Amino acid sequence: MRRIIINKDLCTGCKSCVIACMTRSCGEKHKFDSFIDVNKDKYFIDLQSIDTESRNHIELDGSGHPVPLTCRHCDEPECVLTCMSGAMSKDPETGIVSYDKEKCGSCYMCVMSCPYGILKPDDRTKQEIVKCDLCQGEEIPLCVYNCPSGALELQEEED
Incomplete structure (x- = not known):
C-alpha cells in the first residue's frame, strides 16, 4: 500500500x-x-x-x-464507514480510499466524519466531494x- x-x-x-x-x-x-x-x-x-x-x-x-x-487513506476510514450511499470505498489491495460521484447523495457525512478535516464539497456545485486519489x-x-x-x-x- x-x-x-x-x-x-x-x-x-x-x-x-x-x-x-x-x-x-x-x-x-x-x-x-x-x-x-x-x-x-x-x-x-x-x-x-x-x-x-x-x-x-x-x-x-x-x-x-x-x-x-x-487524505491519509486511513486503515479504517471514517468517511467510508459513515457513507450511506457507498460513494466512498477502500480498495483492500491498494489501500486507496476512493470516491464515486455517481453514487454520492451529497449528504456530507464523509466530510463531517473525517478526523483530519480533509474532505470538502466542490466549490462550483457543492454536490461532489473533493478528495485525494x-x-x-x-x-x-x-x-x-x-x-x-x-x-x-x-x-x-x-x-
Whole structure:
C-alpha cells in the first residue's frame, strides 16, 4: 500500500504541493493523457477559477508553522464507514480510499466524519466531494513529486 507521509517540520509553506494538485485537477478537466509537467503547466492554471481546486492544502498550526494536509487513506476510514450511499470505498489491495460521484447523495457525512478535516464539497456545485486519489495512474503523486523540502514522502507499506 502506498501512503503519503507528512513531516510537518520540513514544510516551508511554499504551496508547491497545492499548485501541483491544482495542476492535476486542471489536467483531469482537460484530459491530459500523460504525466503532467507541473513546472510547465502551473503557469497556465487559472487561480481565480472556481473549477481549479486542490485536494490538499496547507494550514498553520498553533505556533504559526505551516502543515501540509492531505487524505491519509486511513486503515479504517471514517468517511467510508459513515457513507450511506457507498460513494466512498477502500480498495483492500491498494489501500486507496476512493470516491464515486455517481453514487454520492451529497449528504456530507464523509466530510463531517473525517478526523483530519480533509474532505470538502466542490466549490462550483457543492454536490461532489473533493478528495485525494493518490494521483491514480501516476508513478508518484504530484504533491510528493513537487515538494522541494521533502515534507511529503511516498512510502510503500506492507499489509
